[in-house]
Amino acid sequence: MVRPSKHPIPSPTCGCFFCLTGISLEEKKSKRTPVRLRHKIEKRSAEKQRKERKEAKKHPELHRKKPAALNIPNSYPYKDRILSEIEEARRIKAEEQAKRRDEAKLRRKELKGGDDEDVMKDADEVKSEEEDDDEMDVEDSEAEEGEGNAMAALLASARVRAAEFEAQHGDSSGEDNDESDDERTFQRASKDTSRKSFDKMFKQVVDAADVILYVLDARDPNGTRSKEVERQIMSMDGGDKRLILILNKIDLVPPAVLKGWMTYLKRFFPTLPLKASNGAPNAQSFDHKSLTVQGTSQALLAALKSFAHSKQLKRSVTVGVIGYPNVGKSSVINALTGRLGGGSNACPTGAEAGVTTSLREVKLDKKLKLLDSPGIVFPSTEGQLGSQAEKQARLVLLNAIPPKQIDDPAGAVQLLLQRFSTAPSLLQKLLDVYAIPPLPNLGMGELTKSFLTEVARKRGRLGKGGVPNLDSAAMAVIMDWRDGRIQGWIDPPIVTGTVTEGIKTDSGAVEADQKEIVGQWMEEFKLDGLLPGDGETQEVEMKG
Ligand SMILES: Nc1nc2c(ncn2[C@@H]2O[C@H](COP(=O)(O)OP(=O)(O)OP(=O)(O)O)[C@@H](O)[C@H]2O)c(=O)[nH]1
Structure with missing residues (x-):
């Protein structure tokens, strides 16, 4: 469009649209946001974010991120139960953290007194x-x-x-x-x-x-x-x-x-x-x-x-x-x-x-x-009998394998449960660590699954749709075992007279x-x- 020839220059006395607005229709109007305007917006936005961050630092309780919502379908029959268990686990975790903090404080105090x-x-x-x-x-x-x-x-x-x-x-x-x-x-x-x-x-x-x-x-x-x-x-x-x-x-x-x-x-x-x-x-x-x-x-x-x-x-x-x-x-x-x-x-x-x-x-x-x-x-030990998976499970329980290299964490937990099956008091202590009720009478494989499902629920190790993540639960158990949060040991061979169970194979002369x-x-x-x-x-x- 071209400015009408009647008003080549905007006239202050004329009341027409072109003279009032000063718009020249000779120039093609660009749709691009002017750089100046863009910078202005960016500056304002950065300023706002800075303010919000400052505010969040001042009042962290008001700005804490909400934990990601669990996508459990409404049709899942145990949804309420799982949600309440997760809530309970969070509460226990917070309590434990507070307890640990108090204990650490106490230890530090004792340490200052030179009595540790x-x-x-x-x-x-x-x-x-x-x-x-x-x-x-x-x-x-x-x-x-x-x-x-x-x-x-x-x-x-x-x-x-x-x-x-x-x-x-x-x-x-x-x-x-x-x-x-x-x-x-x-x-x-x-x-x-x-x-x-x-x-x-x-x-x-x-x-x-x-x-x-x-x-x-x-x-x-x-x-x-x-x-x-x-x-x-x-x-x-x-x-x-x-x-x-x-x-x-x-x-x-x-x-x-x-x-x-x-x-x-x-x-x-x-x-x-x-x-x-x-x-x-x-x-x-x-x-x-x-x-x-x-x-x-x-x-x-x-x-x-x-x-x-x-x-x-x-x-x-x-x-x-x-x-x-x-x-x-x-x-x-x-x-x-x-x-x-x-x-x-x-x-x-x-x-x-x-x-x-x-x-x-x-x-x-x-x-x-x-x-x-x-x-x-x-x-x-590497030469001991058993499949590769069994050998690895044994090494995992000896804490000899870094977590990243563990292929089958559930297998190691199964071996742990198997060892505990002959020591009921240790098994009970293991269940107490996760506040799990007594396990049903099942075969070793099913028993391990049932135990890990409970651990996954108690520790919030759930995958998409609220499905218990058994591998992740097994890793949690392995870490607890490694750090001594789960009690367990191998009993010493019984020494009778001069020969022990463990050294029967050695000849008398060597002994x-x-x-x-x-x-x-x-x-x-x-x-x-x-x-x-x-x-x-x-x-x-x-x-x-
Ligand atoms: N409860 C307990 N933990 C211990 C004791 N000695 C060592 N640890 C822990 O065992 C873990 C391994 O200890 P390290 O000294 O790194 O073992 P390392 O044999 O040198 O390990 P590598 O470097 O893998 O060969 C650490 O977390 C130690 O704190 C102990 O007497 N009691």
């Missing part, structure tokens, strides 16, 4: 330890690929670097200071986490060690033990290596079970009970009175020092720590160095299996150094030899009477 089983350090100590850590020489060093001397090369290279570090920092004497002040760690640069590389590192640790601490899980010592590995170690260096069994996580078994296992294991090798860490805060643990983190780790340290002094070597004694994934190898080292919790750990630890992926050397004092190794599932060795080694490490009660039954006391 003498286990944890107060904030100042931890801080000073962190400062110590900063001084620690943490260096990467490539191990040489040579077969037999790889460890020696690794250690040599670390020593050279340590010497360089000392020279740089003015400590030219090269003398070791006492205890953990002079602790140094080094890590292999390689990030190779394959089984082959783990096996290689295991061999390196065993080759380099004078003393081997074989860490076992007190809940299933034989499950985490390989007689083949023990035999191999005994045959190395003309039988010069010393092997000590460390029964760790004793807080997760009652004193009677601990005593039974100690009696059983001491027939093979010197054995020490250990509580290397306090574990998960809400674990169902047992109080073993004097067998605290500090008490047991100091006993172990004293034994190692006795051995180191008795040997009178010019070099320091190397102590290798081996065992299944997640049995607490790194925690043992941290307990020995007195570095517990937080970022001040000498070795990183974690609830999942497979945290340690490299060799780590920690110097305790001028006479002792420790070698941490990645956890390995030893061949004897006699072993007895002599155990006696001799116990003396070298001065283990007799090292711990109060030394595994004797103490009063059972359950902790929440």
